[in-house]
Amino acid sequence: xxxxxxxxxxxxxxxxxxxxxxxxxxMVGANNSGKSNALAVLKLLREAERQTPxxxxxxxxxEESILSRDAADVMRVSASVFLEGYTLKRHLTCTRGQAMVxxxxxxxxxxxxxxxxxxxxxxxxxxxxxxxxSVHDLSVAxxxxxxxxxxxxxxxxxxxxxxxxxxxxxxxxxxxRDAIDETVRRAAxxxxxxxxxxxxxxxxxxxxxxxxxxxxYGAEDMSDGLLxxxxxxAAAQLKADTRGVxxxxxxxxxxxxxxxxxxVDHLLLLTKSGMQVVLxxxxxxxxxxxxxxxxxxxxxxxxxxxxxxxxxxDRPDWAKELKGAPLGELWYSGVLGGVxxx
Amino acid sequence: MKLAFCVEDDxxxxxxxxxxxRILGTEVTPSETAYRFPRGxxxxxxRLAPFIAKDAYNKGLDGALFAIDNDGAASxxxxxxxxxxxGCPLCELRAAAxxxxxxxxxxxxLPALRYLFAVPVQTLETWLxxxxxxxxxxxxxxxxRDGSGRAKLKRLLYGVEHPDRDTMRNAALxxxxxxxxxxxxxxxxxxxxxxxxxx
Numbered sequence: 001x002x003x004x005x006x007x008x009x010x011x012x013x014x015x016x017x018x019x020x021x022x023x024x025x026x027m028v029g030a031n032n033s034g035k036s037n038a039l040a041v042l043k044l045l046r047e048a049e050r051q052t053p054x055x056x057x058x059x060x061x062x063e064e065s066i067l068s069r070d071a072a073d074v075m076r077v078s079a080s081v082f083l084e085g086y087t088l089k090r091h092l093t094c095t096r097g098q099a100m101v102x103x104x105x106x107x108x109x110x111x112x113x114x115x116x117x118x119x120x121x122x123x124x125x126x127x128x129x130x131x132x133x134s135v136h137d138l139s140v141a142x143x144x145x146x147x148x149x150x151x152x153x154x155x156x157x158x159x160x161x162x163x164x165x166x167x168x169x170x171x172x173x174x175x176x177r178d179a180i181d182e183t184v185r186r187a188a189x190x191x192x193x194x195x196x197x198x199x200x201x202x203x204x205x206x207x208x209x210x211x212x213x214x215x216x217y218g219a220e221d222m223s224d225g226l227l228x229x230x231x232x233x234a235a236a237q238l239k240a241d242t243r244g245v246x247x248x249x250x251x252x253x254x255x256x257x258x259x260x261x262x263x264v265d266h267l268l269l270l271t272k273s274g275m276q277v278v279l280x281x282x283x284x285x286x287x288x289x290x291x292x293x294x295x296x297x298x299x300x301x302x303x304x305x306x307x308x309x310x311x312x313x314d315r316p317d318w319a320k321e322l323k324g325a326p327l328g329e330l331w332y333s334g335v336l337g338g339v340x341x342x
Numbered sequence: 343m344k345l346a347f348c349v350e351d352d353x354x355x356x357x358x359x360x361x362x363x364r365i366l367g368t369e370v371t372p373s374e375t376a377y378r379f380p381r382g383x384x385x386x387x388x389r390l391a392p393f394i395a396k397d398a399y400n401k402g403l404d405g406a407l408f409a410i411d412n413d414g415a416a417s418x419x420x421x422x423x424x425x426x427x428x429g430c431p432l433c434e435l436r437a438a439a440x441x442x443x444x445x446x447x448x449x450x451x452l453p454a455l456r457y458l459f460a461v462p463v464q465t466l467e468t469w470l471x472x473x474x475x476x477x478x479x480x481x482x483x484x485x486x487r488d489g490s491g492r493a494k495l496k497r498l499l500y501g502v503e504h505p506d507r508d509t510m511r512n513a514a515l516x517x518x519x520x521x522x523x524x525x526x527x528x529x530x531x532x533x534x535x536x537x538x539x540x541x
Binding site for chain 1: 372379
């Protein structure tokens with residue numbers, strides 16, 4: 001489990017600690033306050049695990065895009081990961097022109113034990129966990145687009161290739177596919193199941209649904225909200241039974257407020273197997289779902305010093321003065337911060 | 343003087359800031375945090391008022407102004423009302439904001455938090471139209487109780503039923519800046535009540 005990410009000089013995140021909950025972490029803040037940058041840090045960590053640090057930096061736009069504009073100091077990202085009773089760290093540092101990954105080192109007592117085999121396994125788990133980070137910013141156009149059918153198709157960050165992924169899943173992991181159907185059915189009662197249909201070009205498929213009355217609709221005739229919900233359900237189910245992190249930008253887009261409860265319920269269920277979920281949101285309704293989990297709520301504010309991150313439960317006035325308040329409305333009102341500035 | 347403006351809309355804050363600056367004769371500035379009631383009327387405002395009041399107290403502001411249009415409500419405030427008079431929006435808002443009484447809490451180096459309440463009857467537009475000299479022919483306390491009345495108020499003040507914010511500011515701010523305070527207090531009981539809190 002990733003417990004905290006410490007960031008220095010990454011875009012607006014000049015010096016912040018981002019605590020992550022074991023279950024769902026939800027980030028609120030004004031536009032451009034740094035929430036998406038926090039998700040970009042997760043992407044950078046993952047990319048640095050999969051390729052060289054310099055290539056990872058390039059994949060996220062290069063150092064000109066990533067480094068804080070006026071920062072002469074080194075950019076540093078440190079992920080603290082709790083595994084089998086020990087906290088391990090993964091560091092990524094970058095000065096202009098050079099990036100490097102370090103860490104995975106053991107705490108002192110573990111090193112003293114000299115159990116190299118155990119240590120090796122922990123390091124392997126650490127690498128696996130970071131490699132399994134998924135960050136999604138779903139787009140209707142990408143979800144609607146035809147996908148080339150091929151083995152090993154991967155769900156794109158924007159939902160691209162969802163039809164190929166679901167098509168493969170039907171043969172290789174039908175129970176996962178059934179679970180996605182069930183999740184979507186719960187939110188949209190008229191849906192019987194998700195289907196994939198031949199796309200416009202040979203070898204491609206597009207998403208579709210079969211409704212209870214037997215009618216079948218292709219992606220082009222499906223509502224944006226339903227497409228997005230299917231994308232969310234697929235992204236979440238692909239992480240089921242893993243201990244990775246699933247991060248989703250604004251999952252409320254296109255979804256009826258009363259369906260957000262279904263989404264949160266589904267994500268909570270999946271977190272029981274160890275998956276961590278990170279959400280950004282601008283929805284007071286979605287935030288209301290976390291009124292009893294102040295540890296899960298991170299408030300992003302930005303000023304000339306950069307982004308500041310406050311965990312709701314760390315606010316001195318939370319326990320005494322704000323507890324029990326309508327969380328979404330309270331955030332909207334400005335009392336919690338994380339609202340547009342002047 | 344730095345105040346928390348607890349209002350529904352940016353334009354309302356602008357108008358109240360100009361009004362207060364004019365009435366008090368001192369520059370009134372808004373708090374760094376732009377406090378806003380969610381659209382949704384009384385229920386939201388009553389729920390949030392105490393939390394905003396405490397936040398204003400904790401941030402060392404000079405005061406907090408709570409303002410919400412009395413859209414559709416029939417009753418008007420009377421100075422004879424005791425705080426919390428049921429059915430009176432102004433009294434209910436006062437009672438809600440004072441529920442934790444941070445206004446009486448001591449603050450090191452600062453005077454007690456100052457509270458101001460405004461519930462224009464029927465809307466802020468009524469005050470501004472009265473200030474412009476519009477003759478409501480006795481309707482000023484009732485026009486705006488329903489949707490068509492509120493649309494009429496907007497047409498009269500802004501020229502359109504659904505003005506954008508620039509249109510609202512351009513129409514409202516000059517009126518607020520040149521407001522004859524005494525004259526408005528004579529023709530608008532809700533403005534007169536607002537004024538009593540300031541002096």
